[in-house]
Every structure is written in C-alpha cells, then in structure tokens.
Amino acid sequence: MWVLFETRHIGSYDYLLINVLVISTGTVICVVLQAYTMLGYACINMELREQDIFTNRTLRRATLEVKGMPYLSELIEANLNDLLTILHHNEKEGIRFFRISSEIFPFWSHPELGYELEDLPNSEVILSLIKQVGDYATEHNHRITTHPGPYNVLASPNPSVVSKAILELECHSKMFDYMGFTPSAYNKINIHVGGAYGEPDAALARFCIAFTQLSSALKARLTVENDDRANLYSTLDLYNGVHRVIGIPIVFDYHHHNFNTGGQTEQEALELAISTWPSNITPVVHYSESKTIHAGGSKPTPAHSDLVYGPMSLYGNSIDVMIEAKHKEKALVTLSFL
Numbered sequence: 001m002w003v004l005f006e007t008r009h010i011g012s013y014d015y016l017l018i019n020v021l022v023i024s025t026g027t028v029i030c031v032v033l034q035a036y037t038m039l040g041y042a043c044i045n046m047e048l049r050e051q052d053i054f055t056n057r058t059l060r061r062a063t064l065e066v067k068g069m070p071y072l073s074e075l076i077e078a079n080l081n082d083l084l085t086i087l088h089h090n091e092k093e094g095i096r097f098f099r100i101s102s103e104i105f106p107f108w109s110h111p112e113l114g115y116e117l118e119d120l121p122n123s124e125v126i127l128s129l130i131k132q133v134g135d136y137a138t139e140h141n142h143r144i145t146t147h148p149g150p151y152n153v154l155a156s157p158n159p160s161v162v163s164k165a166i167l168e169l170e171c172h173s174k175m176f177d178y179m180g181f182t183p184s185a186y187n188k189i190n191i192h193v194g195g196a197y198g199e200p201d202a203a204l205a206r207f208c209i210a211f212t213q214l215s216s217a218l219k220a221r222l223t224v225e226n227d228d229r230a231n232l233y234s235t236l237d238l239y240n241g242v243h244r245v246i247g248i249p250i251v252f253d254y255h256h257h258n259f260n261t262g263g264q265t266e267q268e269a270l271e272l273a274i275s276t277w278p279s280n281i282t283p284v285v286h287y288s289e290s291k292t293i294h295a296g297g298s299k300p301t302p303a304h305s306d307l308v309y310g311p312m313s314l315y316g317n318s319i320d321v322m323i324e325a326k327h328k329e330k331a332l333v334t335l336s337f338l
Helices: 061-093 123-139 159-178 200-211 216-221 235-246 266-274 328-333
Strands: 002-009 014-022 028-042 097-100 143-146 189-191 222-225 250-253 284-287 320-323
Touching: 028 143, 028 328, 061 097, 061 123, 097 320, 123 143, 123 159, 143 159, 143 189, 159 189, 159 200, 159 216, 200 235, 216 222, 222 235, 235 250, 235 266, 250 266
Parallel strands: 028 097, 028 320, 097 143, 189 222, 222 250, 250 284, 284 320
Antiparallel strands: 002 014, 014 028
C-alpha cells in the first residue's frame, strides 16, 4: 500500500512529498519521491518594503517631460539595485522563486516616449545591473518570472490595443534577454487571454493570430492563465482554444478554478494544464485564497486574502507554486499541504 509518509522541507520553501510502499507486515520496502515544489511570491518583499527597498518606482508623463531621461534613468537604476537586494534576501531565506515587477522600466514600451536601454544617460550602469540580476539568478538557481498587467490583451478586436500589448510583452522578453535567460517557459511571461467580447471563440482565435506576430523569444516564454469569471476562460477552454492551436503552456490558478471550473474537478484541470508544459520544465501554478472567506464570509470572492493556509494538494505532481497573497513572502510560511 502506498501512503504519504511526510512533507519534507528542502531549504526553507522547497518541499519534497515522499511516498513509501508498506507491505502487510508493516515493512517499508520502497521509498519514492512523489513530488517536488518551490514556493514563490510576487513583486514586493514586505519586510524590505518597510526599509524602502522596492522595484516599482515610476513617474507620471508630466514629471518625465519636466525632469527628463536622467531622472527616469535614476529610477530604473534604483529599481534594479533593489531587485538585486531582494534576490540576495530571498537566497538568504531559501526562496528561489520570484515574480518580478512589470514596472522596473517606466515608459519603456510607450509608443511615443519609449526608449532603448542603450540610449539612457546611465546605460552602462543599467546594463551592468540587469546582467548582475540575471547572473545571480542563474548562479543560485532562482526561477524568475513576470506577469504583465491585464491591459495586455492580444485577443482584442482593436488593432491598436493588440499592437500596444505586443510592444509591452516584447519589452518584458527583452528584459529577460538582457538578464541572459534562454527563452523558455522556465522564465515565463504570463498573461490572460483577456475579454471574450461576447464572442469567446472568436476572441480565442484572435489571440492565436496575434501570437504569430510575436518574436520567437517571446513565443517561447509566453504562458496563459485560466480566469476567475464564468464568462471568460476555464482551463479546458484554454486547452482547446489556445494550447491545441499554438502550443503554449497553461498556468493553472487554483483560486480562479473555483469560479470557472469548465466542468472539471480541481485535479482534472490541474493535470490538464500540467500536460501542456514541456517535459523538461517544471510547470507553474498560482495559489491564493478568498479574502471574504478569511474574513468570515460565507461566499468566496476573487479578491486575494492576506495569507494562505490550505491545505493545498499537488495531487502527486512536481510543480512550482506562486503564492498570490497580500502579505507576499509572509504567506509562504502559513501554507500547508494535503
């Protein structure tokens, strides 16, 4: 009989789920690694933020027009310096999975005010820092990902919206190029399909057409996530309408699945999403819990809670878990597993 023997910490936030085979006499005759997972958090370290260490310094257009590119460059340099500090802190704490902010380079993709990093006043410093980030992540086996905002809608019927989304996503991909990351879903750039616009099948088709316009590096990094609204896209919708057409991996969001199951159980949807990932790359999932349930409400809502408690089931799969909770890294210590 196979039984779950233990959940063992490997580092502070890496886990092994270990199965053992026990015969009727109670003798253990085989020990098997069931699953391995890394836990990560997104964008802001709460402890360091109290020390004014953060990576989303930005500015308004009016400020940029007054203070100019030298000031913009100072903000970028500060963001990158603090990103390095966060990675060093994560390493010290045993956290090797991190989603970086999409606001490190303000106005980079702006159609009128955009720029090349090489043209910034302190370009040598900025290029050196971004390489240091990539080198440190690679040397210490940190998985770095990003999740551009919801305005990046490749499925939009408006060509201008699609063009702006492509420009924004290409800048994210170039950021990973500067970091020296080989293009793959290991360093994923994750987005949602976007609105269904009353014609969900047509919107999925537009998403797939827009995908053909992307650079090969961005195509290799792009992933798509299931939605938390019944009028948008379940994991099964994405599998049939996106993955089977263009082959990109699906990031399964446990919490979103509660609101849009697509007729599948949690395990069925999770394992369908996992099947879309290349065999040599550990799939990523998102895990969060309802703020209203934590506050004592009876009906869950999509808003994220401050912390997460679980228990979460991996169903025996090796996956990396991005925790989406308001208290960021503090939520990594509260989650339990089945």
